[in-house]
Amino acid sequence: MTDAAICVTCGTQYAPGPAPDACAICSDERQYVAATGQAWTTLARLRRSHMACVRMEGALLGIGIAPAFGIGQRALLVRTPAGNILWDCISLVDDALVTLIGALGGLAGIAISHPHYHTSCVEWSRAFGGVPVHLHAADRDWIMRPDPAIVPWEGETQALLPGLTLVRAGGHYPGGTVLHWADGHGGAGALLSGDIVQVVADRRHVGFMRSYPNFIPLGAAAVEGIARRLSHLDFDAIYGAFWNLVIPTDGRAAFDRSVARHLDWLARPDG
Numbered sequence: 498m499t500d501a502a503i504c505v506t507c508g509t510q511y512a513p514g515p516a517p518d519a520c521a522i523c524s525d526e527r528q529y530v531a532a533t534g535q536a537w538t539t540l541a542r543l544r545r546s547h548m549a550c551v552r553m554e555g556a557l558l559g560i561g562i563a564p565a566f567g568i569g570q571r572a573l574l575v576r577t578p579a580g581n582i583l584w585d586c587i588s589l590v591d592d593a594l595v596t597l598i599g600a601l602g603g604l605a606g607i608a609i610s611h612p613h614y615h616t617s618c619v620e621w622s623r624a625f626g627g628v629p630v631h632l633h634a635a636d637r638d639w640i641m642r643p644d645p646a647i648v649p650w651e652g653e654t655q656a657l658l659p660g661l662t663l664v665r666a667g668g669h670y671p672g673g674t675v676l677h678w679a680d681g682h683g684g685a686g687a688l689l690s691g692d693i694v695q696v697v698a699d700r701r702h703v704g705f706m707r708s709y710p711n712f713i714p715l716g717a718a719a720v721e722g723i724a725r726r727l728s729h730l731d732f733d734a735i736y737g738a739f740w741n742l743v744i745p746t747d748g749r750a751a752f753d754r755s756v757a758r759h760l761d762w763l764a765r766p767d768g
Contacts, residue, residue: 499541506531508567508588510617512642527708549594555743562589570614570738579658580605584676584689588616595624604628608663610691611670612639622646633665633672666693666723668715677730685733696737700744702755717763724756
């Protein structure tokens, strides 16, 4: 539905009908309501005011919106011999994107790291024939537009396609998910982490936050839980949530180094 309400601040699309008084995603402490108040748009209006931007991010095709909209993340297209997966999502989907991705083999499914990036996932699914949208069941209460295409998965891991596995890392949200691409980066492995494990500006470390806009760090137990749940994964590259935030090599060491640094600072009495 191109007239379903989309929150301007976070980019989440709601079910068709009157817009709610407030965006539930933004009212949560992990996000924020803009100082100017709640504002809404629609997919139809977004298609007139914004355009898709597509460019390579490392070995993957990145898909974003210009000018910047919502939280500003970009999605990633993971292409494999068994099919393509869209990792994370953006609010805009239009004919040009559908044609481009269709020419590259279409989509076998969509997988999303956490509720901040649900955006217009139902519209994306329908644009590609109703492909499944994989979200962790622990975050089902944050689904603002229910649809049969949404497939809440349970447990700690979920295989999508050969070499592509979803892993529940937790942290930012209880169902916070990363995608492990075993064959990525020339066979050395890649971690697509959204901002569950966020690549930071130096591109040598990652960060762990409950709220990025409100500067609320994750505590020690949450970070230790992420480290434990990802301890079995081999990866050389890490793809964060935003343009240019990619650690191209030595990602495993960068992750381990960042966990140790975060925990060290939390433990310092003068921190």
